[in-house]
Amino acid sequence: MMRKIIIKAVNILTKVFIPTLFFIASFEVFAGGGGPPKPTTSAEKIRFTFTADSSPAKIMPIRRLEGVQIWPAKDETNITHYNVYWGDSERNKLGLALAPKLAHIAAKNDGKVLEYEFNSLKMEAGAIWMLVCTENDGKEYCGKDNNLEKIVDPLLAINRTLTDIKSLLSSNNESTCSGFDVMATCGNNTCDGIETADSCPSDCGPWGLASFNFQTLCDDVKNAYHPTSVSEIQQIINDAAANNQHVKVNGGAGANVTTGSASSVVCTDGVVIQMDKFDHNQPGLGMSLEVFEGKEVVNVAAGTRLSELGDWLYERGRGIGYAHLGWADPTVAGAIGTSAHGSSATSNNVISHRVISLDVIDPQGQLKTYSRGTTGENGTDLWKAMTTHLGYLGVITRARIEIEDAKNVHVKITFHEEKELFEENAGSVWDDIKDCDYGQYNWFPSQNRYLKTCGKTTTEASDPGANNKLLLPYVDLSQLNEQQTMQIFQLGGCQPNSGAHDKMAYMRVNGWHLTPPLVRDIDGEQRYTTNAIGPIHKMTSSHLIALSREMFQMDWEVAVPAKNIQAAMEYVRDFTNGINAKNRKIPVPLIGIFVRFSKSENESLMAYSGSGGPFEDGTHVAHIEMPIFVPVNLTDAEFAEYMGPYEEAQKILIEQFGARGHWGKNQHSMDTWLFELQKTAGSYDHDNRLQRFSNEVGQFDPNGMFANPFAKAMGISYPNFTYPSDW
Incomplete structure (x- = not known):
């Protein structure tokens, strides 16, 4: 009986199906040869x-x-x-x-x-x-x-990695990992636990001035001042001259009035003038819009933070384009001093090169105005020296900076596999970013992954609450608290082969996939996103994360000329994959290897991305930056084992790829070796740039009021001042 039912059903279906097939076939004949062919290829x-x-x-x-x-x-x-x-x-x-x-x-x-x-x-x-x-x-x-x-997201794998991290922590202590128990408290700004001045100098040391990351600790500072007026600064300079004291100026832009620059360029054995209070909030120091030497400018106090400058200008329909840095809060004069940069493949992004005039107090305590149109046209190099002054050309009190119409930028962040930059890349690293008005990579070699950030100028309105939080990421301290975080990084320092840093790199890149580096408001609630529109200064700059513990980190950063970028990136890939003196893989877990871009310009003598030699005027530059953790209380041998490969990489990039180091980075342990290497390698000998800078410094400050040991390491000389032997 069942068989008869099945046969009957098949007969019914056949009667329906055959005419249908005939209709479709007839339609295709009349339509012309079976219609368009089906695609056989996919999107790349x-x-x-x-x-x-x-x-x-x-x-x-x-x-x-x-x-x-x-x-x-x-x-x-x-x-x-x-x-x-x-x-x-x-x-x-x-x-x-x-x-x-x-x-x-x-x-x-x-x-x-x-x-x-x-x-x-x-x-x-x-x-x-x-x-x-x-x-x-x-x-x-x-x-x-x-x-x-x-x-x-691979939530199970993330949880397993977190479990592995906690297992590593529970199975180690000071006896198995130097500095492990010290790191239980080190960095909390209190000398406690088992800390000493040697094991935790940031908490227990006698320093008088520190960089924001506590890798530069200036022990010889006699006094620090926080002036709020020009007359106060002039009095400080006059007193220092009378007492034969050296002077150093810094912005105090870091937490707890630490310095934004993290090399010993900020140190002195005399007095420090900290400009953290010399900003637009003080009476008589406000910002204004002007026309100066035919340019529309903002006239701004030297201690004003770039984030505040950006807000003030945007409210008035103006801005400084893509010259905002990755970090939002350096002071105006501080950013000018080290030729600090943002990241743009299409636009000027070095604030030094937008400066039109500077008001400066000289070693005699006199306030003078220097400008591109006067000082820059008098046949000397003084203007080009001042626009990357490194703190050796007096005290800047105000700057006039060229401005433009305020703009928004549409930023998108996408996640990629490392091979897309190399073997699957028909062009180059540069080709993949060259159309981005704001563009950068965060590259995690040990994970074979990277984030690409690409922003394009737009006339569309800003999203509510749009902002960049790359350096202020979401952190769930209930999963891994501050002490555990510091100790797992310490473990990766004392035991580089433990896998600790590789596991933290995995957590960072996957953490950004869960809570991306951009935010915007949706229905009144802040949401993490990879797609947002906002003002340039908010979308390209991030505030730093603020925790109760200091993150002991430093940045190795060099600028590489256009013709060597691809080869340098391929070298870095090999280096991180174990082709180095220690024959081990090098995870870079904090935010990955940061690759940013700018244009080489002939606007200053000592801009580390400026033209000269292999840096051809008008060509692009890649800033290859390795932000790394710096462990504490290791033996000399242990520290060399950990840090050696990073130092090796910078040396090779400078000597073989024509790179130059960022003036405000590249230093730990107060060791200026990289800057001395640049002097030996002739990094600034092209067009005699270093000598010309030294000449201008010597003429401006013949008695060396603003001299310090870093100036000696650079190769600056003074007519009437001889460096002490212990410098």
């Missing part, structure tokens, strides 16, 4: 942007999809559109034939990356991938290779 690559869940700690976070970037197929002959879907665990459309089409994007056949913005599309439950299929007028091909990206 896709990346999406998103907003994180409102609760970062949620076990199963639900994201909002913001946009998608599609690298088109190499051959788009039979492709009219790209269709976007959610994908399931098998990399199929979520819902198969019933899957909703999230976007229908026309192919352009120009080889350029397609960008599509969603209206905050909520992630579908069960979605694992974002899938992009190719279409040719209704016929679709859905590959399963590079045309998809995973949209969920």
